[in-house]
Amino acid sequence: MQPEGHLQRLKSLLAEIADLSYAAALLGWDQRTYMPPGGTQNRGYQLATLAQIIHTRQVSSEMGNLLDDLEPFVSQLDPDSFETRLVKVTRRNYEKETRVTAEWVAEFAMVTTAAYDAWGKARAENNFHFFQPHLEHILDLRHRYVEFFAPYEHVYDPLLDIFEPGMKTSELTAIFSALRPQQVALLKKIADRPQVDDSFLHHIYDEQKQWDFGVEVITKIGFDWKRSRQDKTLHPFTTSFGLGDVRITTRLSPTDLASALFGTMHEAGHAMYNLGGESLLDRTPLFGGASHGVHESQSRMWENLIGRSYPFWQYFYPHLQEVFPSQLDNVSIDSFYKGINKVQSSLIRVEADEATYNLHIMLRMELEISLMEGNLAVNDLPEAWNTLFQEYLGITPPDNSNGVLQDVHWSRGLLGYFPSYALGNLIGAQLWELINNDIPDLQEQIRLGEFAPWLAWLREKVHCHGAKFEPQELIQRLTGSKIDPAPYMRYLEQKYSSIYGI
């Protein structure tokens, strides 16, 4: 067969794997939005059967042979071409999938299913010991996982690589060691200033009106409803069934105006990233984003850099006041802007403001690295959590439910995931500086409700590439440097100097 024939066959295999993955994603979406409780057990079977078929196809010898045949061919093409990148990313996935044994995958699925239940119980009853043996088992499994990838530079690298392809722990710790003292120092400066008032965010807000306003906002910023929809869920997420169908979910609270509004913008940011991919990426592993961190840069950009900016509310606030007159008529735009940007050390990551969020992440990352390095035992984890929490955020959790047990990630075996959230903030700020340079009147455009040039810029520079580039490679191409914390610190300092007068 000629290379063109091999390529066609590879695309065909990958397209079918994508079809099955999209189908599995729909099963997951349904499970978290509409499925009646009676569907739980069979949904588990359905997802397991699909996962097994997907895995079998991903590690098939035909896949391996096609890659062997195609690599000499694509090495002669433009290294940035679709074909070259397709073969490269497929090879990366193939190597990962084939190194991990089927036994490990089965055990991991079994252990994390039980751990998830145990975590729920431990959190509800504020008893870490319910969760401890499960986390120990997960840690053991993760140690065995990284051994599949030996030799490695650092024991945390193979975990990080799941979420940030190509990135090393040494890069990560360099970034965060530089960032942490600056964030801690900023937080201390803010804490010395008079606090802003955000009590108006917690009046009673009609849920349907919140929903409608969120829809209005994301429609205005360019959300494509022909290829998307929004549904309600308990824990908001975005999911894709291909380029023509990328869905977001949101959660409404009658006493928290910020939750649904910024949550909706956050998920819309994720969705617009996927919806902005080039059409030839669809049904290939290049569809989606460069990494979890780059994805988070998009969601947090719309949520924070735009959604919590002053010009944005110069455009939207008059209408928000019209929708909620009794709650907001006496709240000036300046008070509103300050309220939605209130900084306060708090216990729960998902409720953290922009100035404290990364500290929640860094603490988790340090603990994960210590656990993986063998410098911390699971038994000592709660105490280590509380000590670091006091050091970084100046408060000590009153209990483990509001501390070490707050996140679902570890119970699902997701070690190495947290750094992506913080990287997203950094990458977002890097892109923000770049975009403000490329579009000098960007702030004025936002003030006038013009978001098309911004979205067009993101599409051209970031979205269209999908997963063609690794995260560091993408940021290097765009900004001329790798992921860098300086723009984020500049952004935070500028923002809070005006809000808190520091």
Place this chain on the structure above:
Amino acid sequence: MQPEGHLQRLKSLLAEIADLSYAAALLGWDQRTYMPPGGTQNRGYQLATLAQIIHTRQVSSEMGNLLDDLEPFVSQLDPDSFETRLVKVTRRNYEKETRVTAEWVAEFAMVTTAAYDAWGKARAENNFHFFQPHLEHILDLRHRYVEFFAPYEHVYDPLLDIFEPGMKTSELTAIFSALRPQQVALLKKIADRPQVDDSFLHHIYDEQKQWDFGVEVITKIGFDWKRSRQDKTLHPFTTSFGLGDVRITTRLSPTDLASALFGTMHEAGHAMYNLGGESLLDRTPLFGGASHGVHESQSRMWENLIGRSYPFWQYFYPHLQEVFPSQLDNVSIDSFYKGINKVQSSLIRVEADEATYNLHIMLRMELEISLMEGNLAVNDLPEAWNTLFQEYLGITPPDNSNGVLQDVHWSRGLLGYFPSYALGNLIGAQLWELINNDIPDLQEQIRLGEFAPWLAWLREKVHCHGAKFEPQELIQRLTGSKIDPAPYMRYLEQKYSSIYGI
């Protein structure tokens, strides 16, 4: 391997096929309820990929070998046991799937996809010629299909067998030849009497209140919301993703009170059939119903035999009047009962009343048989339709859109499907006589809103068996005779003699 091992392996293969089929069903449900328009193309790929994997597994040589190995084993077991029936039904499906060539399946999928589009255009523009070549192609494909099953008693048999396993065209024509003149005669008697008034059904009815009332009704009759849900759609349907998740859909019209209400009860009847299966049928081909006709007996029983009965409204009408006082305060229960049972020859099958419905079906069946026998050319179909319509229903369609082009079925290649609708009416009436015999105070219970004994009877006699028995076999076991039109005629004559005073 011992028989038990073979049986275990067969169940495991079938369970995975069921998982994939349930997943495909969810993709279909989503497509018809929530999918944004941009998802269409990829959804087609996803369904095609799943269908291909399901087919490959259904016709695998391992499946054939397991059946060969197991048949001597189960022949020594109770012929009604789960194991015997599982092997029997799996063999039946296997024989069907393996006889039909992959080329035929691919061509059929391609042709019917194009035909569906052409039918939509032909119907919208009232031009049969747009659809004619597609239907000719479909007819050709259906002729090739039946040849896979040669020798057969009648050319229509292999088509009928898709929807009514084991049933023969000769049985069908015997039933309908006996029934047709009686239904036509009844219709003429009714037409000679003063017409009843149903104009109150077409006032403006708030859609949310219609929805809520429908939910209240099906909740009362025993619908299990823990294992089901209801959503809105254009063309109502019921679909299953296993025993714990069977969903219904409905459509609301602000000027047609009957449409959503009886539609909701109809779909709930389908759902309760599937939800009433024995738990060991789940994830096997025995899950579901005995046939389309038996399924339709359940839906039309709740919709018509109960939902359009006088005792039912003795219970529910006072509350319906409370919900819609301005529309119904001046409508007595007698007038309401007559209105929802108005008989009038009409053009559209899906809007037909109980007295005329079967005539719509018989005309389609006769045309299908003539087409398959080669006694009717597609070119002459519209004229043949109109001639029969005048003969059976006393009116001639003004155009093809309201005549031969009204149903989607033929464009999807579904020849042999229509008879099931009429069989459902007959089977329902047979069961109705049986239940009234077994539960002598049934009418009184309905008047008091007691539906549990009725549902329990259906579960024990019909639902629990799933697809274990073929339709004629099931009806024979229950009633002592095969499918018989006499109870249905008795039901109609009794009902309309009181309503129309005949």
